[in-house]
Structures are given as C-alpha cells and as structure tokens.
Amino acid sequence: MLRTDSETYEPLLRQVELGDVWGVGRRLVERLALMDVHSAWDLAQADPKQIRQRFSVTLERTCLELKGIPCIEMNDPGEARQRIMTSRSFGKMTDSREEVHQAIRQFAQRSAEKLRGQDSLARAVYVFLKTNRHRPDLPQYSPSAVVELPCPTDDSRDILLAASQAFAAIYRPRYRFMKAGVMLVDLVDANRAQLSLLDTPESQAQRERSDRLMATLDALNHRMGRGTVTFGRASPKAAWQLRCANRTPRWTTRWDELPQLR
Known part of the structure; x- marks a missing residue:
C-alpha cells in the first residue's frame, strides 16, 4: 500500500494517466481535462466537494482514496456472510x-x-x-x-x-x-x-446422518455438475427459468450444442 507521506507517492501519481484510474472513463477524462486535471496526482489535489458537485459521489470517493482517505470498504473473500x-x-x-x-x-x-x-x-x-x-x-x-x-x-x-x-x-x-x-x-x-x-x-445421531x-x-x-442431485426436479421450460436468448453456444460442455457441419 502506498503511503501519502512516502517519497514515491507524488512521482508515482504523476506518472499515472487519468484514464488508468479505476472508475474514470473516457468521457470523464475529457470533462476533467477542462478543469486542468490530467493525471492521478491532479485528481488527488482537486477539491472533493467540487468533484462531487460537478460529477458524482463515486468520483469524489476516488479523489479521497487518492488522498489516502479510505472510502471504499475492502471485503475479505474468506469472511463468512451474515445473510x-x-x-x-x-x-x-x-x-x-x-x-x-x-x-x-x-x-x-x-x-x-x-x-x-x-x-x-x-x-x-x-x-x-x-x-x-x-x-x-x-x-x-x-x-x-x-x-x-x-x-x-x-x-x-x-x-x-x-x-x-x-x-x-x-x-x-x-x-x-x-x-x-x-x-x-x-x-x-x-x-x-x-x-x-x-x-x-x-x-446427535440424526445430526450426524444429516451431515453425511x-x-x-x-x-x-x-x-x-450443479443440479445433478436435487430434491425435486424443476421443469426446464418453466416461466421462472431465464430465457438466455443471446447466450453463446456451450460447445465445450453441452453435447446438444456442438456445432454441426452440413
């Protein structure tokens, strides 16, 4: 993690182009250029309140993150979910x-x-x-x-x-x-x-049988494969099933979707 008080903080941010910052797309780059913001360092020096007023709260958080102020929670993938x-x-x-x-x-x-x-x-x-x-x-x-x-x-x-x-x-x-x-x-x-x-x-014996x-x-x-063994079989043509009309053919996993030569 890069610290804001380190010697490499400013030189590194000056080297990062604005379009390479996460969440900053091409149109934002063009609009920010009108404010003379061209690099990650320029965005870090901008006024977060002004950024929020003219753009969005998401870009304001990005600006604060570049200043070293944490705004986006990092979720541990190994942490158990509460729901x-x-x-x-x-x-x-x-x-x-x-x-x-x-x-x-x-x-x-x-x-x-x-x-x-x-x-x-x-x-x-x-x-x-x-x-x-x-x-x-x-x-x-x-x-x-x-x-x-x-x-x-x-x-x-x-x-x-x-x-x-x-x-x-x-x-x-x-x-x-x-x-x-x-x-x-x-x-x-x-x-x-x-x-x-x-x-x-x-x-206790019933719990052990259930676990097994x-x-x-x-x-x-x-x-x-998921769904091979289930409690009750759902109809494949039920209304609640996704239509998947634009899905790419699954040639590597489905025999019935293999390409045919004529």
Missing part, C-alpha cells in the same frame, strides 16, 4: 402456483448449498415474491414472510420445508409474479452453534 440470498427475475411473468413454488424450492436449495460452503447454520428462512411494478395495468402484490427453524441447521430438507411454509403463507392467486427469492438469516458458525438442553443421543447426507449431496454436485 445468504438467492433470487432471480423470471424469464416472463407467471401466475402459476406450481411454477413459483418450483422457483422457491430451487432458490432454497441453492442457498443451503452456499450456507454449507461457508460452514454456517441458519436460524430462519426469509421468502419474498414480487410482481412487475413497471406494469401499472396489472394488480401489484409484493409479500414476504420469515419462518424460524426449530434449531440452527444447514440441512436442505429443513430449509426447503421452511421455505415452502413461508411461500404457502404469502402466495395469492390471480397475481402475475416477476421475481422471487429466498434468504437465510440469523446465521451462526457451525462450529460454535449452541446445542439444546433437550438434545438426546438420537438427536449433505456432504454426499455436495460432493456429487461438485463432481458431476
């Missing part, structure tokens, strides 16, 4: 209860997989649905619900059950949904989870 969410906008709106329920189940399984990946347990499951707010001609309904789990867990079956209960509580017919999501909240470290005073040897089952499930999906 895990899986959500997606549908390929098209749907009012089919079965299709929306399929989406919730798929999102719950994916969230549980992420949960196990960071060695955490969840205490509750949050589920939400959304209609298309850009369609004022359609009735709007964006509900959500939280279901607490009996005990902290990373078992996909328990999470699926809670997600289904939340979905049943908030789903209403005659609404066309455009987005849904599942969030695992109130996470705890799996190695530090507090056990219940009501635990029995049978409870989930480990086998994750190992198979890692080796054979």
